[in-house]
Amino acid sequence: MARTINFLQALNEAMAEEMRRDPKVFVLGEDVRLGAFGQTAGLVKEFGEERVWNTPIAENAITGVAMGAAMNGLRPVLELMFVDFAMLAMDQICNHLGQWRYITGNQYSIPVTIRTAVGAGFRMGYGHSQCLESQFLQAPGLTLVAPSNPYDAKGLLKSAIRSDDPVIFFEHKKLILGGVQGEVPEEEYTIPFGKAVIRKKGKDATVVATMFMVYEALAAAEELVQEGIDIEIIDPRTIVPLDKDTIFESVEKTGRLITVEEGRIRGGLGAEIAALACGDYFTLLKAPVQRVAAPMIPISGSPFLEDLYLPNKNSIIRAVKRTL
């Protein structure tokens, strides 16, 4: 039986169910007993302080603690409150976390899940608003998850916790705090990594959008259809691994590709997908690839400047039209 729950509840349920299922799963992070945005709220009541650890404010060190606990048999779920703060833990994440299995010749699995909030729109200023998921693209051994709705969030977080490799799980603040709702089954389910979903079928152009940008793309589609333009919207759900098959099967049909992300444009996910398109899939393209992303400038806390900075429905509409 499906019921309607919000994104926050989906995350909370995923953690609680996995903690019930597997005594090796535990949660740690700054203020997780309370739950800064509410993702971990209530877990301490059910599972006790010995499985929900409030840590000092020391992102790199607590990431190392999670990694050490994973080396010694546990499955930590670490919260780094904002992805902006995950930059403090880049040594652990990019130098060690994803590489330990390989450099120890497969002797050590590092089943760490790092959950971290991304995204702007809350007037939080330059250091609490960024979408930095592309920063992790260069590090080998990581899985990068970027869900857009409660169903995916729950199923993918459960898969992340069960994964024998480290996963960075991005939670967009507009999805967490915006109360985005969706149908989620009461029964057990997980979602495999690397499987994109077609959010809307269409024939004229392929739009690949992640997290909150899926909703901007859907809004763009509604307007475009009135002009007779029918776009297909693909939500990759995981950035690494990336479901190239679904994306380029769509491009094969439409001949046009638009990437949409809230992160900045230079070296972003769009750049990676565009590079793929220009390589193995070049002959499918009928028009140059368009990238919709944020500009290479800091995010102001000013409501006016922040709104001007963010990619949105209108920038997607303009980009789609440039391909036609």
Added chain:
Amino acid sequence: MTLTNEKLVELYRKMLLVRTMEEKHGKLLAEGKIQLMGHFGTGQEAVSIGITGPLLEKDILFGTHRGVGEYIGKGMSPRDIWMEYLGKKTGLCKGKGTMHLADRKLNIPGVPSSLGADFSMAVGTALASKMQKIDQVTLYFVGEGTCNQGDAGPSMCMAALWKLPIVFAVCTNQLCEMSYMCEHYPTDDVAPRAAGYGIPYEIVDGQEIEITYSATERAIEHVRSGKGPYLIEYKTFRMALHFTGDPGGYVKSEDLEKWKKRDPIDLCQKKILDQKILKPQEDEKLRKEVQAEVDEAVAHAFSCPDPTMDDLFEGVYAQKGVI
């Protein structure tokens, strides 16, 4: 606790093995036969062997990049080290770790490239021991230079806050990479920092194996009994350069002369001979055996198969074939 004669000879042999391994490494490099740079711990053998001596196999060791001392101490064999050092398929880490030695069956999870990244990993393994109620101590071995990393503070903080079974073993060899410690520290000692976190500490001589061994044994007992972390600082001197390619010239010759007189292997040998624990000819025989063991390990490693293109792409993720 006084060491038995048998134990003392075992530790002496291990110190010799460490020195011989590193001398061999330097020689092979000088001859152009290998490419792996060396960071040697010459003169620090009483620390690396003394701290690992009292550890049990189930205990976890995070060692340093400086030579092979603590790895030999925890039970790694010269053969295993050399196969990995040469980057061979048969190495402990299939040649993928080389100087980053790891051995799961000995509970050695590996050594990271950025100094001190494992400060917090060691806190994590100790946390997991406590959470899973495993009677297991983590020993975190670190140089004084690395103790200036930012993670040192929060790692000691969490270890104390959560009363974790971890020993912090600080090897103060007076040199931080290519500088004297006094250029990195306003104080002579690192250990008193532990007091800021409520962690008991002591400072001991690092040249005499009986001192390093027994001090570590006491610290491990304290930690194993559930009293929380303990820190020991061992005072020694690094008689080698930071690494085999460094320009050198930064160590005062009077320091080298002064510390040479307190070479840990010479001190131990003198005791063993003076107390007639070994006869001179037995000592000579032991040294030859150690040399032969190292030579054989190197020769064996050279004869092992090289990794292939398939190996290059294997083992990034748990699932086979995924990169």
